[in-house]
Amino acid sequence: METMNSRQKQSIETELKIVRTALSLMRKKGYENVGIREICDAAGISTGAFYHHFKSKEDMLNIGFGTYDEYLAEVLETYENPDPLEFLRFVLLNQTEYVMKQTGSLTSELYRALLSSNDKYAIDTFRLYYRTVRKAIELCLKEGKFHASFTADYLTEFLIRVVRGDIIDWCLHEYSYNLMEYVGKDLNVIFAGLCCKTE
Structure with missing residues (x-):
């Protein structure tokens, strides 16, 4: 089985960090009340980094x-x-x-x-x-x-x-x-x- 390099692992870790942060915020405030900017601020990333990983x-x-x-x-x-x-x-x-x-x-x-x-x-x-x-x-x-x-x-x-x-x-x-x-x-x-x- 092909193993991931460090860059691929880092990318997955970043994606999961964003998702976990978003889910935490959404559980508290509701899906509609949480925007991408708020997710990025809480995760400590830029909106550009968010859109590098996700389209929406x-x-x-x-x-x-x-x-x-x-x-x-x-x-x-x-x-x-x-x-x-x-x-x-x-x-x-x-x-x-x-x-x-x-x-x-x-x-x-x-x-x-x-x-x-x-x-x-x-x-x-x-x-x-x-x-x-x-x-x-x-x-x-x-x-x-x-x-x-x-x-x-x-x-x-x-x-x-x-x-x-x-x-x-x-x-x-x-x-x-x-x-x-x-x-x-x-x-x-x-x-x-x-x-x-x-x-």
């Missing part, structure tokens, strides 16, 4: 999904449960929890930005979240925990789509229920259907 505020929010991949990389360093099914459940619920805590009422804005952007980072199959879910599914199939009726590629897309659908439903209901609880229940139903029964 909406484009910046699309990259906001990348903050989870950064967080997931740190989480995976200390995760120890060897059971692939529990690992899969953990990753899907971990992403759900991150959305609830980090974006909360901004989640609908994130998805609106995603829909209006040409670069849809959230559905990039090369991002760490996708690769981690796929790895867990491959292990479940290899160890006979899931029926081999479906491919790892299909199950990866399916499970991520289910969780994404739950998150969007949560937005439509104006964040009025416990998202973690509902995603957990949905995963229980799905896993019960996918899992091989042992005598």
Whole structure:
């Protein structure tokens, strides 16, 4: 796998710093009440630097999904449960929890930005979240925990789509229920259907 040079790493770190700063401001003041100049001032960068990385505020929010991949990389360093099914459940619920805590009422804005952007980072199959879910599914199939009726590629897309659908439903209901609880229940139903029964 190709490694990033120091300039590429610095560019990603700057992008994530801008996104984290913007999300922090938006959680306090609301999406519409935070402008690019305010984001730049809080992040300690020029507006020129902002536009070097992003075309617009909406484009910046699309990259906001990348903050989870950064967080997931740190989480995976200390995760120890060897059971692939529990690992899969953990990753899907971990992403759900991150959305609830980090974006909360901004989640609908994130998805609106995603829909209006040409670069849809959230559905990039090369991002760490996708690769981690796929790895867990491959292990479940290899160890006979899931029926081999479906491919790892299909199950990866399916499970991520289910969780994404739950998150969007949560937005439509104006964040009025416990998202973690509902995603957990949905995963229980799905896993019960996918899992091989042992005598």
